[in-house]
Amino acid sequence: MLHNWGKYPFTDARLYPLSSYQEAISALEQLSGQVLIPRGNGRCYGDSALQRRVFSTLQLNKLLQLNEEDAIIRLQAGVLLEDLLSVIVPKGLFLPVVPGTRLITIGGAIAANVHGKNHHHAGAFGRYVKSLKLLTADGQILLCSTAENEALFKATIGGMGTTGIVLEATLQLSRIETAYYQQQSYPATSLLHLIELFEQHQSAPYLVAWIDGLAGGKQLGRGVLHTGRPCSKEELAAKAFPDPLLVHPTAKLNIPRFIPSWLLQPLILRLNNAFYRWNNRKPVSQTKHYASFFFPLDAIKHWNNLYGKKGLLQYQFVLPFSASATGITAILATVHAARISPYLVVLKRMGERSPHAAATDFPMPGYSLAIDFKYSPQVLDLFHRLDEIVIQHSGRIYLTKDARLPAAAFRKMYPEAVLHSPEIFRSLQSERLFDL
Numbered sequence: 273m274l275h276n277w278g279k280y281p282f283t284d285a286r287l288y289p290l291s292s293y294q295e296a297i298s299a300l301e302q303l304s305g306q307v308l309i310p311r312g313n314g315r316c317y318g319d320s321a322l323q324r325r326v327f328s329t330l331q332l333n334k335l336l337q338l339n340e341e342d343a344i345i346r347l348q349a350g351v352l353l354e355d356l357l358s359v360i361v362p363k364g365l366f367l368p369v370v371p372g373t374r375l376i377t378i379g380g381a382i383a384a385n386v387h388g389k390n391h392h393h394a395g396a397f398g399r400y401v402k403s404l405k406l407l408t409a410d411g412q413i414l415l416c417s418t419a420e421n422e423a424l425f426k427a428t429i430g431g432m433g434t435t436g437i438v439l440e441a442t443l444q445l446s447r448i449e450t451a452y453y454q455q456q457s458y459p460a461t462s463l464l465h466l467i468e469l470f471e472q473h474q475s476a477p478y479l480v481a482w483i484d485g486l487a488g489g490k491q492l493g494r495g496v497l498h499t500g501r502p503c504s505k506e507e508l509a510a511k512a513f514p515d516p517l518l519v520h521p522t523a524k525l526n527i528p529r530f531i532p533s534w535l536l537q538p539l540i541l542r543l544n545n546a547f548y549r550w551n552n553r554k555p556v557s558q559t560k561h562y563a564s565f566f567f568p569l570d571a572i573k574h575w576n577n578l579y580g581k582k583g584l585l586q587y588q589f590v591l592p593f594s595a596s597a598t599g600i601t602a603i604l605a606t607v608h609a610a611r612i613s614p615y616l617v618v619l620k621r622m623g624e625r626s627p628h629a630a631a632t633d634f635p636m637p638g639y640s641l642a643i644d645f646k647y648s649p650q651v652l653d654l655f656h657r658l659d660e661i662v663i664q665h666s667g668r669i670y671l672t673k674d675a676r677l678p679a680a681a682f683r684k685m686y687p688e689a690v691l692h693s694p695e696i697f698r699s700l701q702s703e704r705l706f707d708l
């Protein structure tokens with residue numbers, strides 16, 4: 273039984289671990305036309321990496337070539353960001369875009385075209401993919417870039433694994449002086465105040481806000497904006513940090529599998545939110561290592577177990593700037609009125625769309641909100657109401673977090689989406705979204 277990070281849904285699946293390109297070609301041949309989907313580390317939330325047959329790329333995990341002078345790396349698609357960072361950080365190199373977890377593969381980062389706290393400045397992950405090698409439905413390995421097989425290159429970035437199996441990629445890296453970031457936090461009393469702060473600070477390279485999902489009325493959308501920028505060597509030397517290019521630690525805390533889900537109850541959440549707001553009641557400045565700046569949730573292994581056996585559902589959507597304030601207010605008010613506790617609520621400012629990405633690519637200039645809920649049938653009903661608000665405000669939801677979007681709503685959100693090789697590469701999600 274296989275599931276992704278949200279643990280909803282489950283499916284009975286056969287996993288094909290691939291350890292070489294030849295093995296991938298042979299497995300594809302042997303399955304002669306049966307449907308399958310590639311999988312990285314299963315960190316998508318819903319059913320994007322689920323199918324009856326799943327090709328796991330985790331053993332395709334070799335770094336192939338590093339050109340330090342030009343900051344370019346060629347590597348296999350199953351390499352985890354965390355393993356890549358352990359090698360490149362000591363050399364003063366980093367990934368230009370990282371999501372909120374380092375426990376994803378390069379293939380997963382390309383297929384979802386993941387974004388970070390710097391989308392408004394740096395765009396999404398796909399912008400830094402110089403080329404990739406793709407195993408297609410007819411068993412060929414094609415080199416794809418903006419110069420070669422361009423249409424396939426575009427369809428693969430943000431294509432959610434439906435064009436083939438990314439075996440290898442060449443990436444542009446960025447340079448860092450230190451592994452540390454300077455974070456400044458600003459409290460906001462409402463959603464409008466928070467958006468005002470985002471706009472004031474849009475020149476900061478990194479921006480993200482935490483929202484108190486339990487607040488309603490005039491305080492709806494109150495939260496804390498965190499801005500960030502890289503820390504220079506001189507600044508760090510003044511603060512006496514011993515190793516400016518320190519690699520992230522391994523997580524020590526672990527949430528066991530069968531922890532009772534009542535532990536995560538509204539009272540604890542209320543206390544947690546109050547504590548967070550108290551800590552950030554005044555503007556605060558902090559020097560943070562990249563592990564806690566980019567990946568705070570990775571400090572606790574398997575934190576998804578906190579949500580219990582039934583799992584969690586995340587609703588992440590983006591709305592254009594012109595509709596963000598009214599649309600996000602309507603979404604938060606609908607959640608509040610439903611009396612269902614949202615656990616983690618995160619707001620980001622998104623920049624331009626990628627010119628080289630699939631029609632299913634998520635980002636658009638505007639604001640994106642992500643809300644975590646414990647699974648329940650009432651939450652699924654609530655999501656249908658939220659879909660309507662998102663559509664009314666010309667927005668869309670992020671497919672890598674989705675487990676239940678109906679086909680009709682998907683067509684309104686992504687009117688140009690098409691499936692590339694529906695006869696071979698399709699997930700349970702694409703079967704649902706494309707009515708297959």
Ligand SMILES: Cc1cc2nc3c(=O)[nH]c(=O)nc-3n(C[C@H](O)[C@H](O)[C@H](O)COP(=O)(O)OP(=O)(O)OC[C@H]3O[C@@H](n4cnc5c(N)ncnc54)[C@H](O)[C@@H]3O)c2cc1C
Pocket residue numbers: 276277309310311312313314315316317320321329349350370371372373375376377378379380381383384385386387388432433434436437438439569672673699
């Ligand atoms: C705690 C947490 C925080 C997160 N924060 C963010 C965030 O800030 N920003 C963001 O954008 N995302 C975020 N995500 C989502 C995550 O980055 C994406 O879901 C990512 O795609 C997961 O990568 P994976 O390797 O686990 O791939 P999987 O989950 O295994 O697969 C995801 C998709 O990629 C496809 N795929 C995987 N490998 C390949 C391959 N080799 N070839 C072709 N297709 C492939 C799969 O078919 C599937 O459609 C977060 C997830 C978690 C759990």
